Amino acid sequence: NDGSVTASPEDAYDSEYLCPVSIDGQTLALDFDTGSADLWVFSTSLPSSEQKGHTLFDPSKSTNWKALSGYKWNITYGDGSGASGTVGTDVVTVGGTSVSGQAVEIATKVSSAFVSDTANDGLLGLAFSSINTVTPKAQHTFFDTAKSSLSSPVFTADLKHRQLPGTYDFGTIDSSKYTGTITYIDVDTANGFWEFTGSGYAVGSGSFVSSSIDAIADTGTTLIYVPDAVVTAYYKQVSGASYDSSQGGYTFPCSATLPNLTLGIGSYHAVVPGQYINYSPASGSKCFGGVQSDSGIGFSIYGDVFLKSQFVIFDGSSTPRLGFAAK
Numbered sequence: 001n002d003g004s005v006t007a008s009p010e011d012a013y014d015s016e017y018l019c020p021v022s023i024d025g026q027t028l029a030l031d032f033d034t035g036s037a038d039l040w041v042f043s044t045s046l047p048s049s050e051q052k053g054h055t056l057f058d059p060s061k062s063t064n065w066k067a068l069s070g071y072k073w074n075i076t077y078g079d080g081s082g083a084s085g086t087v088g089t090d091v092v093t094v095g096g097t098s099v100s101g102q103a104v105e106i107a108t109k110v111s112s113a114f115v116s117d118t119a120n121d122g123l124l125g126l127a128f129s130s131i132n133t134v135t136p137k138a139q140h141t142f143f144d145t146a147k148s149s150l151s152s153p154v155f156t157a158d159l160k161h162r163q164l165p166g167t168y169d170f171g172t173i174d175s176s177k178y179t180g181t182i183t184y185i186d187v188d189t190a191n192g193f194w195e196f197t198g199s200g201y202a203v204g205s206g207s208f209v210s211s212s213i214d215a216i217a218d219t220g221t222t223l224i225y226v227p228d229a230v231v232t233a234y235y236k237q238v239s240g241a242s243y244d245s246s247q248g249g250y251t252f253p254c255s256a257t258l259p260n261l262t263l264g265i266g267s268y269h270a271v272v273p274g275q276y277i278n279y280s281p282a283s284g285s286k287c288f289g290g291v292q293s294d295s296g297i298g299f300s301i302y303g304d305v306f307l308k309s310q311f312v313i314f315d316g317s318s319t320p321r322l323g324f325a326a327k
């Protein structure tokens with residue numbers, strides 16, 4: 001029951017990656033999010049003003065739909081966006097991986113950011129089921145439901161830079177997708193995230209600075225959010241860079257040459273190419289940095305800007321771990 005699905009960038013800046021997911025034959029574009037654990041979809045139960053432009057799941061058209069009466073969900077994300085609604089189960093298929101009895105959370109309310117992000121028809125959470133928001137009983141993620149039917153209890157992310165489709169694979173590690181060896185690191189599941197301790201950083205050709213960085217691998221976060229020491233060291237090497245409070249982050253002249261950022265994972269040095277860190281135009285001739293400060297978050301977030309430079313294995317075995325390889 002292994003599967004592989006394409007992950008297509010939603011816009012020119014790889015702000016998010018969307019994958020086709022079929023629920024009882026109805027196909028929606030969902031954002032696979034290793035930073036949350038709810039599978040929720042835009043639905044016909046939304047007010048019509050919030051439905052515009054989205055593909056809607058209609059449970060009344062599904063032969064396998066089973067409503068879970070009295071069950072509800074309500075989620076808030078790091079960027080303040082959120083959604084809520086009711087719950088049922090159905091047959092969910094991602095690439096070749098099909099599961100029955102999967103909890104599907106129907107949105108009856110979504111925040112404005114979701115309404116305007118018309119390419120996104122919902123999220124498929126791939127964090128640990130311990131942080132699923134359904135009450136009165138938390139539900140399993142798609143990966144947890146599928147795990148026992150996979151060749152091995154893993155999924156991998158091979159996201160690409162700028163307008164190229166990548167893939168999420170379930171159940172297998174495709175050795176054609178990476179080079180060299182895989183470095184594994186233990187994961188702390190206490191907060192429900194794929195959380196690990198990074199071993200340090202280097203900017204450009206500078207020397208590696210050993211430091212423990214408490215980070216999560218989060219496909220649902222666009223940028224890299226790291227401690228101020230890293231951010232300061234990085235933008236010191238970018239002429240014309242400065243913190244722009246009106247933009248809410250570091251910007252620099254779009255013509256600037258950006259150094260690579262190396263992030264240590266155990267003994268492995270993961271290199272993020274400098275051009276991945278020119279995230280997008282900001283205003284005028286300034287561009288917005290793909291590396292920003294994690295202050296206020298409580299941990300660092302290695303988001304898409306980092307993940308798309310690597311081949312990443314999310315190993316859900318009895319001792320969960322993350323694997324990283326160059327590609």
Ligand SMILES: CC[C@H](C)[C@H](NC(=O)C[C@H](O)[C@H](CC1CCCCC1)NC(=O)CCNC(=O)[C@H](Cc1ccccc1)NC(=O)N1CCC(N)CC1)C(=O)NCc1cnc(C)nc1N
Pocket residue numbers: 015016031033034035036037075076077078079080081113117131132133218219220221222223
């Ligand atoms: C069970 C909740 C679950 C664990 C939840 N998890 C998360 O928030 C992390 C999760 O990966 C979510 C998943 C997002 C949610 C919005 C839609 C796209 C997916 N990630 C974030 O919230 C990280 C911050 N947001 C992002 O990174 C959004 C993602 C996005 C992309 C395209 C379009 C719209 C949104 N992108 C940006 O901020 N950027 C892209 C655009 C650019 N102009 C600026 C940078 C959580 O921690 N919630 C607790 C929480 C609540 N309230 C707050 C304020 N903070 C919190 N952390």
